[in-house]
Amino acid sequence: MQEAIRLAMENVRSGRGGPFAAIIVKDGRAIATGANSVTSTNDPTAHAEVSAIRQACRVLNTFQLSGCEIYTSCEPCPMCLGAIYWARPDRVYFAATAADAADAGFDDSFIYGELKRNHSERRIPFEACMRESGLEPFRAWKEKNDRIRY
Secondary structure (H helix, E strand, O other): OHHHHHHHHHHHHHOOOOOOEEEEEEOOEEEEEEEOOHHHHOOOOOOHHHHHHHHHHHHHOOOOOOOEEEEEEEOOOHHHHHHHHHHOOOEEEEEEOHHHHHHOOOOOHHHHHHHHOOHHHOOOOOOOOOHHHHOHHHHHHHHOOOOOOO
């Protein structure tokens, strides 16, 4: 955890991104690190946890991180939380809380509220269209005998 916090501090001081960093550990050794680079890369998905997950999956040549632990300098945001659940690590450790991040101007609590709203009532309205056509890829997937489940 100390290393994740150190990397977050380094990220702030260098100006590369926000005050967030993550490390992924397997069998007691760090296999991947990530630091927030949203503003320096103009990529809103370039969060520390997502970057570390991508790197760890490349290192391990897999899309799941079973047997791994994630150490992150702050409680994950909703996007990172989703990525973590899809990656399936064994455990996540975090230092600062979401409330601490909100106090520093990184308040993502509104996203949880948006998920509870009807699609058309969200800040960014969502509108379903072409559902029947959209089901075709799922039908093809279900029929595929050699699909890799995840």
